[in-house]
Amino acid sequence: xxxxxEQLRYVARFDVxxxxxxxxxxxxxMAGLLERDGAxxxxxxxxxxxxxxxxxxxxxxxxxxxxxxxxxMARRLTQSSGAGEEVAxxxxxxxxxxxxxxxxDRAWETGQNLxxxxxxxxxxxxxxxxxxxxxxxxxxxxxxxxxEVLLANAESAVVAAKGGATPMTFYDSAxxxxxxxxxxxxSGLRGAARRHELRVFLQPLVTLADRRPVGAEALLRWxxxxxxxxxxxxxxxxxxxxxxxxxLTEWVFDAVCGLIAEPGTGRTPLPxxxxxxxxxxxxxxxxxxxxxxxxxxxxxxxxxxxxxxxxTAAFASLERTMEQVAALAGAxxxxxxxxxxxxxxxxxxxxxxxADWLKIDRSLLVAAERSETDRAVLAAVASxxxxxxxxxxxxxxxxxxxxxxxxxxxxxxGQGYLFAKPMPAETFMGWWQAxxxxxxx
Ligand code: C2E
Ligand code: MG
Ligand code: MG
Numbered sequence: 001x002x003x004x005x006e007q008l009r010y011v012a013r014f015d016v017x018x019x020x021x022x023x024x025x026x027x028x029x030m031a032g033l034l035e036r037d038g039a040x041x042x043x044x045x046x047x048x049x050x051x052x053x054x055x056x057x058x059x060x061x062x063x064x065x066x067x068x069x070x071x072x073m074a075r076r077l078t079q080s081s082g083a084g085e086e087v088a089x090x091x092x093x094x095x096x097x098x099x100x101x102x103x104x105d106r107a108w109e110t111g112q113n114l115x116x117x118x119x120x121x122x123x124x125x126x127x128x129x130x131x132x133x134x135x136x137x138x139x140x141x142x143x144x145x146x147x148e149v150l151l152a153n154a155e156s157a158v159v160a161a162k163g164g165a166t167p168m169t170f171y172d173s174a175x176x177x178x179x180x181x182x183x184x185x186x187s188g189l190r191g192a193a194r195r196h197e198l199r200v201f202l203q204p205l206v207t208l209a210d211r212r213p214v215g216a217e218a219l220l221r222w223x224x225x226x227x228x229x230x231x232x233x234x235x236x237x238x239x240x241x242x243x244x245x246x247x248l249t250e251w252v253f254d255a256v257c258g259l260i261a262e263p264g265t266g267r268t269p270l271p272x273x274x275x276x277x278x279x280x281x282x283x284x285x286x287x288x289x290x291x292x293x294x295x296x297x298x299x300x301x302x303x304x305x306x307x308x309x310x311x312t313a314a315f316a317s318l319e320r321t322m323e324q325v326a327a328l329a330g331a332x333x334x335x336x337x338x339x340x341x342x343x344x345x346x347x348x349x350x351x352x353x354x355a356d357w358l359k360i361d362r363s364l365l366v367a368a369e370r371s372e373t374d375r376a377v378l379a380a381v382a383s384x385x386x387x388x389x390x391x392x393x394x395x396x397x398x399x400x401x402x403x404x405x406x407x408x409x410x411x412x413x414g415q416g417y418l419f420a421k422p423m424p425a426e427t428f429m430g431w432w433q434a435x436x437x438x439x440x441x
Pocket of ligand 1: 203218219220231232233236248249252275276277278308338339362395396397398415416417418422
């Protein structure tokens with residue numbers, strides 16, 4: 001248990017391939033520095049780096065080649081960065097270097113030096129590969145006063161550098177075409193429920209052993225009048241920055257209760273349906289009472305609904321989450337921990353959460369197929385969940401090989417395109433009728 005806990009702590013904070021800080025840890029580190037130094041402090045510069053064409057290299061030379069490059073990138077960046085500077089891997093082909101207290105000039109100079117260190121060819125299985133690497137710089141407080149904004153802006157600067165004349169560039173607010181779109185999306189979203197533009201999609205969950213449907217997850221979609229059907233990734237992160245998210249949660253919860261109460265044309269009652277909660281929902285002191293009231297209005301028993309709490313949300317402020325989750329479980333709702341393996345869990349505390357499902361994030365599954373180390377991580381996560389007596393659900397299963405791997409590691413339930421994609425609630429009723437006896441074949 002101890003070793004597992006250490007292993008899990010490690011993967012939650014560091015990128016397994018390079019040993020660098022991962023995105024979550026970087027954001028945490030930045031937030032800590034920004035808070036410590038306040039508005040008048042020396043400021044924070046962030047350099048984001050992007051490898052152009054890593055995917056092409058992976059495709060043509062195999063993942064092993066990409067991995068060698070990533071490891072070597074990490075080594076050069078660590079070696080060339082100075083005291084107090086921190087290197088992180090922010091995504092597949094993205095790195096970042098945190099430069100606390102750097103002025104504009106100093107940040108530029110450091111960025112140039114780092115790019116220079118990455119210029120010499122990389123040796124991959126005896127072949128010399130020269131990479132095109134771009135950099136983007138953002139400095140607090142001018143380019144953002146929170147960790148998330150600063151990172152997002154440094155990342156838009158990289159994108160701009162890719163199409164620009166120099167390999168590195170500073171963030172410039174004019175770059176941020178996106179920003180305006182964000183404001184538009186957010187203001188449209190406010191009236192979306194009233195205008196009947198929100199849709200609940202349902203994605204089945206099946207037992208891995210005989211592929212029988214055991215439930216469904218409610219996933220929100222926005223039928224935007226101009227942009228079409230938007231996935232939550234397009235608007236949820238924006239909604240989460242305001243209390244609008246709490247209204248959306250209540251809307252989805254209400255819609256799901258409506259479906260459970262009146263299962264369309266067929267008489268078959270709906271299976272267990274999960275609804276996603278956001279970190280901000282926990283700010284509402286009367287969350288459990290609100291949800292109970294909605295369920296009550298539909299005559300739905302709380303036990304017919306499962307509430308998913310993401311690991312990151314749960315552990316962002318653990319004490320409060322503990323209380324809230326206890327209140328929700330006490331009210332009779334079933335609970336699940338979502339996106340497990342992407343946050344900072346403390347095993348002992350996780351064991352105390354009254355959630356009977358642990359939903360293992362798709363990223364762990366994908367990584368496990370690629371390397372032995374990642375496979376060992378997934379195995380540790382799974383055995384840890386089993387020790388705690390959780391039902392293990394694996395998210396994002398797309399292939400038979402992934403289903404087999406999940407089964408082998410003791411996971412009981414799967415969700416993913418291999419079984420069924422998320423579908424409109426009306427379609428789901430038919431799907432459920434067709435497969436509930438036979439299982440998906
Ligand atoms: P989640 O709760 O982890 O939901 C699973 C996501 O994985 C869904 O994305 C689903 O469509 C996707 N998925 C399922 N099977 C596969 C697969 O085989 N391959 C791949 N690549 N993806 C698969 P979706 O619908 O885009 O939702 C994304 C996230 O948005 C959700 O992640 C959840 O965190 C959030 N979300 C969705 N609806 C709501 C909601 O009503 N309230 C809140 N608070 N968050 C929501
Ligand atoms: Mg979920
Ligand atoms: Mg998930």
